[in-house]
Amino acid sequence: MFRRSKSEAEAVPATSSSKEGGKGRPTPSRREAEAAARARARGPRDRKEAARRQRETRAESSRKVREAMKTGDERYFLTRDKGPVRRFIRDFVDVRFSFVELMIPVLILTMVLGYSGNARLAQTGNLVLMGMLLLVVVDILLMRFRLRRELTRRFPDAPLKGTTYYAITRAMQMKFMRLPKSQVRIGQKLPEHYR
Template sequence: MKLPRRKGTATSVEIEPPEVVASGPGASKGRPTPKRRTASVPPPPAPRTRKEAMAWQKQQGAKAKVAGQKKLSPAEYKQALKTGDPRVLPRRDQGPVRALARDYVDSRRMASNYLLLLFPLMLIGYVIRPLQIITLALFALLLAEWMLAGSRIRKLALERGMQTKESAISLGFYAGSRAYFRRSWRRPMPAVEPGDKI
């Protein structure tokens, strides 16, 4: 608000309006209202090319890293994955219940251990009609084994006080997907030997 000029004065004085303090429940914010240009910042434009998308993804990954955590070299990463270091495990392998499922599979002999050897027979079974019944029977046997393993793993987890929302089916498929690999191919590496008590 400007005051009218008086004769003989060359300057004008601007008086700041008094700060209005609203009364009532929850009326005061305790901070100034932001300017319109800072109140809403538009999101960055979407990447147009694959190269831009990869650069954006790399940048987001760098931001998500925990401060002070050193980057692992490829050899260190491979070793950490072998030993089951939680920092590098994929999401599907994380958690105590999944670790119990891995130990369960690694400490037992299962029919699924021979699944890779049965693949050629299954492929031939699709071509030769009489072998189709054998192929379907093998698949049914493996699925039954996976369901049984899943229910046993879930029961063991609950007995040991592990909280889990996973069903016996999901745990069974996880166990089966590990069981058909050779022991030397499994990641993380087996922590128990066949016959060990878990």
């Protein structure tokens, strides 16, 4: 049997259990794993334990969904967000500059002008706000027509029911608030195939 001398053993670095990409804990023995599996398979003893297990399961499920919404892992998406058509719609909306992005600064400006005490400035602020709302409506209508054209070109056999509502609700949100998180940058060229 090959044996290392004491100096050779000290020269070899000790491996850390928290290595990069590792699970950070030792692998359980077979006996421990089987005992844990039996404990999970055993039904709850009373109503409180059943409710606790159900809460833990729901919390774990919602944690996975939240994490997937941030990272773009489609396995854990909600049903309304799954599929290549929905992914294309999200990318189509996210790649455009939308006038909705300017709504909060315009609202703040309108509020400041409204509380300035000057009636003329307040009226100007209201006109700016109305003009901005009109721009948002026109922008959304143009987006809808372009989106429908692209969907019929890219997904000729896919049903289009609900796609306009999905796109408009996403477009009406500020970019940093959209879930699932945006996977494209503004102005980026979209891939031709989403299958």
